[in-house]
Amino acid sequence: MRNPLADKVVNIKPSGIRKFFDIVSEMKDVVSLGVGEPDFDTPWHIRDEGIYSLEKGRTFYTSNAGLKELKTEICNYLKRKMNLSYDADREVVVTVGGSEAIDISLRAMINPGEEVLIPQPSYVSYEPCAILADAVPVIIELKAENEFRLTKDELLAHITDKTKVLILPFPNNPTGGIMERGDLEAIAEVIVEKDIFVISDEIYSELTYNGERHVSIAELPGMWERTIVINGFSKAYAMTGWRLGYACGPVSIIEEMIKIHQFAIMCAPTTSQYAAVAALRDGDEDVAEMREAYNQRRRYLMHAFREMELDCFEPFGAFYVFPCIRAFGMTSEAFATRFLAEEKVAVVPGTAFGDCGEGFLRISYAYSLDNLKIAIDRLGAFVERLREEK
Amino acid sequence: MREKILTIIEKNSRIDIGELAVLLGIEEIDVVNEMAAMKDEGIICGYHTLIDWDKTEIDKVSALIEVRVTPKRGQGYESIAERIYKYPEVNAVYLISGAYDLLVTLEGKSLKEVSKFVSDKLATLDSVLSTATHFILKKYKDHGTIMTKKYEDKRELITP
Numbered sequence: 001m002r003n004p005l006a007d008k009v010v011n012i013k014p015s016g017i018r019k020f021f022d023i024v025s026e027m028k029d030v031v032s033l034g035v036g037e038p039d040f041d042t043p044w045h046i047r048d049e050g051i052y053s054l055e056k057g058r059t060f061y062t063s064n065a066g067l068k069e070l071k072t073e074i075c076n077y078l079k080r081k082m083n084l085s086y087d088a089d090r091e092v093v094v095t096v097g098g099s100e101a102i103d104i105s106l107r108a109m110i111n112p113g114e115e116v117l118i119p120q121p122s123y124v125s126y127e128p129c130a131i132l133a134d135a136v137p138v139i140i141e142l143k144a145e146n147e148f149r150l151t152k153d154e155l156l157a158h159i160t161d162k163t164k165v166l167i168l169p170f171p172n173n174p175t176g177g178i179m180e181r182g183d184l185e186a187i188a189e190v191i192v193e194k195d196i197f198v199i200s201d202e203i204y205s206e207l208t209y210n211g212e213r214h215v216s217i218a219e220l221p222g223m224w225e226r227t228i229v230i231n232g233f234s235k236a237y238a239m240t241g242w243r244l245g246y247a248c249g250p251v252s253i254i255e256e257m258i259k260i261h262q263f264a265i266m267c268a269p270t271t272s273q274y275a276a277v278a279a280l281r282d283g284d285e286d287v288a289e290m291r292e293a294y295n296q297r298r299r300y301l302m303h304a305f306r307e308m309e310l311d312c313f314e315p316f317g318a319f320y321v322f323p324c325i326r327a328f329g330m331t332s333e334a335f336a337t338r339f340l341a342e343e344k345v346a347v348v349p350g351t352a353f354g355d356c357g358e359g360f361l362r363i364s365y366a367y368s369l370d371n372l373k374i375a376i377d378r379l380g381a382f383v384e385r386l387r388e389e390k
Numbered sequence: 391m392r393e394k395i396l397t398i399i400e401k402n403s404r405i406d407i408g409e410l411a412v413l414l415g416i417e418e419i420d421v422v423n424e425m426a427a428m429k430d431e432g433i434i435c436g437y438h439t440l441i442d443w444d445k446t447e448i449d450k451v452s453a454l455i456e457v458r459v460t461p462k463r464g465q466g467y468e469s470i471a472e473r474i475y476k477y478p479e480v481n482a483v484y485l486i487s488g489a490y491d492l493l494v495t496l497e498g499k500s501l502k503e504v505s506k507f508v509s510d511k512l513a514t515l516d517s518v519l520s521t522a523t524h525f526i527l528k529k530y531k532d533h534g535t536i537m538t539k540k541y542e543d544k545r546e547l548i549t550p
């Protein structure tokens with residue numbers, strides 16, 4: 001029989017997280033700090049709206065790009081939060097999570113051999129999605145000393161005449177790093193000058209703790225027309241399982257994305273779309289409450305790290321901290337594996353998010369304080385033991 | 391800052407002051423001062439423990455009693471409310487808008503004890519026109535806490 005598989009797919013490395021997941025799931029009574037989704041349930045009024053839509057028999061496809069009502073609310077939201085203007089009829093597509101938006105935006109924009117700049121450490125999907133879109137992924141290794149922000153020099157150093165798209169993953173999973181207005185202005189200049197495009201994954205935009213609102217790169221002069229803004233409901237409204245996100249951008253790009261979306265997906269789940277309307281209309285307070293809870297946990301972890309003298313820059317976004325464990329002379333994977341075996345706490349090695357994550361751990365604080373305290377006590381004991389061994 | 395302190399201690403009054411300061415990103419001394427001030431001002435009135443008595447061997451019955459009263463001239467509802475809340479078995483007294491005037495919650499050892507209190511003490515008060523007693527059969531949720539179910543993390547252990 002012939003080989004039924006496509007080389008392109010076979011050659012994609014399996015996710016580093018998957019490997020760790022397999023070890024963890026074999027163990028009992030593990031305290032996990034390894035989850036990349038909110039611990040909160042979806043607020044009840046949002047769930048209720050989903051249930052109501054089912055009761056009303058709204059069980060059919062929506063239009064390809066999404067419910068008109070939802071697209072309008074998305075536009076209102078982006079206007080209200082970031083002063084971004086989009087035409088609900090032509091410049092928005094509702095997708096199956098932010099993930100689909102990443103996939104179809106790359107597929108719509110890339111010709112074979114064109115380069116996509118991917119800052120790392122970052123979410124695990126960008127590189128495989130770029131490969132599947134026939135792009136050449138070019139990794140930009142972000143640095144702890146810059147708080148894992150993307151600098152103008154780093155960007156310039158990786159641009160070639162084949163560079164087409166920059167993926168901008170901020171607030172960042174796994175580092176918790178953010179890009180503030182000044183940081184964005186510095187790179188926007190380069191982007192406009194070099195005539196490249198941006199796919200800005202802003203799924204964590206509601207979760208920033210620097211006292212200022214998140215700034216989208218699309219707000220900056222000359223950037224709206226060359227940016228696809230990706231966002232969604234998973235992180236802000238604790239709606240991961242509803243699988244709902246969206247992309248906004250210039251009609252020329254969105255139109256082509258809708259083409260892929262309509263043939264591959266048809267439309268995003270109808271029930272989720274109705275629930276999401278309620279989230280955008282009446283969800284601001286829920287988001288504020290969850291943000292405050294995350295922020296308290298973040299402060300608790302940073303305080304605990306200082307107490308145990310574990311090196312960690314203060315992250316101001318998402319719900320992750322990214323401590324450095326180089327002082328212990330172990331790889332991230334060795335550290336995480338031993339920590340799991342000896343203390344039964346699961347954290348994700350930084351290398352799961354790119355080679356430059358070596359020397360770091362991703363610790364999620366999408367957990368109750370009680371849970372975090374147990375884990376931190378164990379981390380303290382473990383770190384103490386490692387220091388004694390040396 | 392007050393609102394944030396109150397929001398936390400309303401859910402967890404036993405939280406350590408040092409921890410409270412860490413969570414809010416402020417100095418411990420500021421928390422101490424703010425809490426003392428709020429106590430003085432009568433904003434923080436007490437600290438209670440949320441108990442699910444149903445899980446103990448101890449018999450307790452709670453009831454909500456709707457009370458219709460005739461307010462006293464010159465005193466409104468104050469004096470009748472005071473006559474009711476002075477009974478130690480009365481947990482709470484609220485002035486309510488709508489079909490009746492006062493909502494009284496109380497606890498007793500048995501249905502009989504509660505009924506006796508209502509018929510002997512409450513219903514016989516001069517200003518009381520009528521009472522309607524509702525016994526609580528089960529507490530699903532109290533003070534924002536769901537009593538019937540324990541939190542269970544339904545997520546996968548590791549996700550990207």
